[in-house]
Amino acid sequence: METFSTAMTxxxxxxxxxxxxxxxxIGLSLRVSLSAVLMAALIGLPLGAALALYRFPGxxxxxxxxxxxxxxxxxxVGLVVYLVLSRSGPFGVMGLLFTPTAMIMxxxxxxxxxxxxxxxxxxxxxxxxxxxxxxxxGAGPGRALPAMLWDARFTLTTAVLAGFGRASAEVGAVMIVxxxxxxxxRVMTTTIALETSKGDLALALALGLVLIALSLxxxxxxxxxxxxxxxxxx
Amino acid sequence: xxxANDLAEAGVQAADRADTILPLAVKDVAYxxxxxxxIDGIDLTFAAGPRTIVLGPNGAGKSLLLRLxxxxxxxxxxxxxxQGPSAGEARQRQAMVFQKPVLLRRSARANVDYALxxxxxxxxxxxxxxxxxxxxxxxxxxxxxxxxxxxxxxxxKLALARAWALQPEMLFLDEPTAxxxxxATAAVEAIVGDMxxxxxxxxxxxxxxxxxxRMADExxxxxxxxxxETTQADQFFDHPQSGEAAAFLRGELRW
Amino acid sequence: xxxxxxxxxxALPLFATLPASADEKFIxxxxxxxxxxxGLFDHILPxxxxxxxIGVRVVAVGTxxxxxxxxxxxxxxxxxxxxxxxxxxxxxGLGVARFxxxxxxxVIIGPKADPADVRGMNTAxxxxxxxxxxxxxxxxxxxxxxxxxxELSLWQAAGVDAKGASGSWYRETGSxxxxxxxxxxxxxxxxLTDRATWLKFKNxxxxxxxxxxxxxxxxxxxxxxxxxxxxxxVKSALGQTFIDWVTGPKxxxxxxxxxxxxxxxxxxxxxxxxx
Numbered sequence: 001m002e003t004f005s006t007a008m009t010x011x012x013x014x015x016x017x018x019x020x021x022x023x024x025x026i027g028l029s030l031r032v033s034l035s036a037v038l039m040a041a042l043i044g045l046p047l048g049a050a051l052a053l054y055r056f057p058g059x060x061x062x063x064x065x066x067x068x069x070x071x072x073x074x075x076x077v078g079l080v081v082y083l084v085l086s087r088s089g090p091f092g093v094m095g096l097l098f099t100p101t102a103m104i105m106x107x108x109x110x111x112x113x114x115x116x117x118x119x120x121x122x123x124x125x126x127x128x129x130x131x132x133x134x135x136x137x138g139a140g141p142g143r144a145l146p147a148m149l150w151d152a153r154f155t156l157t158t159a160v161l162a163g164f165g166r167a168s169a170e171v172g173a174v175m176i177v178x179x180x181x182x183x184x185x186r187v188m189t190t191t192i193a194l195e196t197s198k199g200d201l202a203l204a205l206a207l208g209l210v211l212i213a214l215s216l217x218x219x220x221x222x223x224x225x226x227x228x229x230x231x232x233x234x
Numbered sequence: 235x236x237x238a239n240d241l242a243e244a245g246v247q248a249a250d251r252a253d254t255i256l257p258l259a260v261k262d263v264a265y266x267x268x269x270x271x272x273i274d275g276i277d278l279t280f281a282a283g284p285r286t287i288v289l290g291p292n293g294a295g296k297s298l299l300l301r302l303x304x305x306x307x308x309x310x311x312x313x314x315x316x317q318g319p320s321a322g323e324a325r326q327r328q329a330m331v332f333q334k335p336v337l338l339r340r341s342a343r344a345n346v347d348y349a350l351x352x353x354x355x356x357x358x359x360x361x362x363x364x365x366x367x368x369x370x371x372x373x374x375x376x377x378x379x380x381x382x383x384x385x386x387x388x389x390x391k392l393a394l395a396r397a398w399a400l401q402p403e404m405l406f407l408d409e410p411t412a413x414x415x416x417x418a419t420a421a422v423e424a425i426v427g428d429m430x431x432x433x434x435x436x437x438x439x440x441x442x443x444x445x446x447x448r449m450a451d452e453x454x455x456x457x458x459x460x461x462x463e464t465t466q467a468d469q470f471f472d473h474p475q476s477g478e479a480a481a482f483l484r485g486e487l488r489w
Numbered sequence: 490x491x492x493x494x495x496x497x498x499x500a501l502p503l504f505a506t507l508p509a510s511a512d513e514k515f516i517x518x519x520x521x522x523x524x525x526x527x528g529l530f531d532h533i534l535p536x537x538x539x540x541x542x543i544g545v546r547v548v549a550v551g552t553x554x555x556x557x558x559x560x561x562x563x564x565x566x567x568x569x570x571x572x573x574x575x576x577x578x579x580x581x582g583l584g585v586a587r588f589x590x591x592x593x594x595x596v597i598i599g600p601k602a603d604p605a606d607v608r609g610m611n612t613a614x615x616x617x618x619x620x621x622x623x624x625x626x627x628x629x630x631x632x633x634x635x636x637x638x639x640e641l642s643l644w645q646a647a648g649v650d651a652k653g654a655s656g657s658w659y660r661e662t663g664s665x666x667x668x669x670x671x672x673x674x675x676x677x678x679x680x681l682t683d684r685a686t687w688l689k690f691k692n693x694x695x696x697x698x699x700x701x702x703x704x705x706x707x708x709x710x711x712x713x714x715x716x717x718x719x720x721x722x723v724k725s726a727l728g729q730t731f732i733d734w735v736t737g738p739k740x741x742x743x744x745x746x747x748x749x750x751x752x753x754x755x756x757x758x759x760x761x762x763x764x
Contacts, residue, residue, distance in 0.1 A: 086562070132336070138326060199692030
């Protein structure tokens with residue numbers, strides 16, 4: 001139990017002291033996860049919306065598959081990306097292994113299913129409400145897609161935040177494709193894993209608390225932004 | 235002022251245009267789902283001019299008929315045919331207002347603007363037309379208000395404003411005042427009247443007899459998916475041709 | 490205003506994908522968790538980078554994984570501690586040459602109460618035999634690492650089929666040294682670990698060193714340059730500079746000077762030629 005209280009004290013100390021190494025690690029964690037979420041949103045939002053609006057053979061299978069991919073194990077994604085980016089792999093020449101870019105790629109893959117699946121559900125419900133009126137105005141699924149995404153923007157923000165949660169919390173993928181290299185690819189989660197493996201449980205827990213605080217900040221900011229923008233629209 | 239005249243002129247000339255899509259001919263239309271004939275053997279013509287009220291008890295198929303005419307649904311058999319050289323793009327010359335107004339999560343003005351954008355109207359014209367229809371429907375004061383925050387009556391007026399902005403030749407309305415209080419109902423009926431005055435052909439469903447009497451030039455009476463009769467309004471309310479219509483007017487029709 | 494802030498927030502992540510400047514020289518070294526956890530790299534690498542201007546990026550995984558990384562060409566230098574595997578690596582044409590760097594030893598740790606009564610025994614073989622006979626929990630890395638391979642060879646020498654008991658008293662964690670020690674600490678188990686990792690480990694719980702000194706517990710580290718033949722992109726020149734430094738007087742002195750809790754952690758033994 002003293003580990004917990006030690007950890008809390010440490011966490012406060014680390015944050016208040018702006019420990020340089022920690023700031024660097026936090027910075028990289030944010031850069032990697034936020035980039036991944038941004039890219040995943042750019043791909044997943046239209047993908048999910050298209051899946052909701054268009055009918056095609058095999059659509060049911062795709063929907064089930066996408067929902068299932070939300071549970072993709074990070075370590076498996078890491079392994080796949082490693083095999084692709086390895087020098088012995090198809091894209092080895094790009095030399096991307098053990099770089100933040102590889103980490104962003106892996107996390108993007110992890111987050112896309114979440115964003116796409118949630119978007120699909122939201123847009124499907126929305127289209128049920130809107131389709132007659134929009135078709136009357138001359139907007140079929142194709143033309144209505146951007147309007148649907150914009151209309152669902154508040155719910156979709158939550159979906160994107162869910163994606164961020166997934167990305168910032170995972171360690172399996174970034175460990176394999178990043179290598180947890182000091183000052184290069186070390187992020188919060190891999191640092192926690194490292195300190196745990198060194199037996200320094202108090203520090204690992206403290207870092208865990210810092211990570212939670214980080215997540216709270218990001219979600220708090222998003223929530224405030226949403227509240228401000230949503231005055232009356234939701 | 236110029237904008238108002240534009241709209242008026244556009245409307246009045248609508249039916250006189252050489253490329254008018256009216257009359258709408260509905261020939262032997264049926265609609266079948268899961269083996270059930272929800273609509274059968276409808277023969278109807280909507281010529282330019284009169285306001286048609288489609289009347290009937292709940293479940294008669296009024297909403298269905300409207301959607302078939304507007305093109306939101308395809309008939310299982312029979313034809314829905316518009317006229318003239320522009321028949322192919324008939325959808326763009328029509329508009330429809332639903333029982334529950336469907337508005338996007340944006341301001342009132344933006345909702346009208348969106349409809350015009352879909353028609354690829356230039357920005358300056360969009361602004362002009364939007365201001366005009368909002369003024370005509372009494373919504374100028376709430377133009378910037380999020381549409382979903384408007385009252386039920388205001389929302390329906392907005393739906394009408396949006397339709398009006400499109401300058402349709404034909405306007406379908408599916409029980410537009412079903413959820414509105416008398417004041418809002420009166421406002422909506424007034425707007426519909428204004429649109430009609432500018433040349434838009436009106437086809438409206440209702441189960442409110444008072445409204446039907448106020449607004450109809452002709453009545454199409456539906457019962458259990460079949461068209462019982464199409465009669466001039468004054469004649470319909472005094473001496474309907476069908477027994478079902480008579481029962482309906484007496485308030486006796488079960489559905 | 491809010492929109493501007495929002496846009497900025499969104500733009501920030503894009504900077505993450507900017508590629509490293511071309512000026513940055515670095516090599517990738519595949520090494521083991523034991524070496525990493527001992528803290529040796531933190532001690533010697535900054536000096537090397539200062540001296541040569543070459544950055545060293547260490548990817549620390551189990552020996553088996555490290556060798557696979559090197560085989561795939563994902564590392565320039567291999568620095569592990571299982572001589573047979575290292576020699577095979579060179580023999581297979583995957584590495585240029587192998588050099589001794591340093592050694593320390595393994596120790597057998599276990600609960601202070603020592604229910605299997607092995608404290609102070611002379612040989613690892615007899616120790617393991619006794620632990621097996623007593624069926625006391627033993628935490629094995631089970632991850633194809635140098636430490637693991639050493640451990641398995643000791644079981645073989647002791648004539649015990651440890652793997653056969655996997656799941657009962659023999660617990661294979663499939664993890665690195667630190668994680669395995671955490672588990673050993675959590676279940677009061679015996680385990681084999683390298684001394685340096687143990688000295689640095691902060692979650693010893695109720696465990697202590699019980700057996701040490703057996704010559705079989707000798708732990709030799711070797712360094713190999715990955716061959717350019719199969720992987721032309723390997724940074725041979727930079728990698729060789731690192732190897733020369735590590736096996737040369739400066740590197741060796743620094744390694745020998747590394748102390749954990751006041752005790753020397755690694756003993757240098759780089760020779761002139763490869764082996």
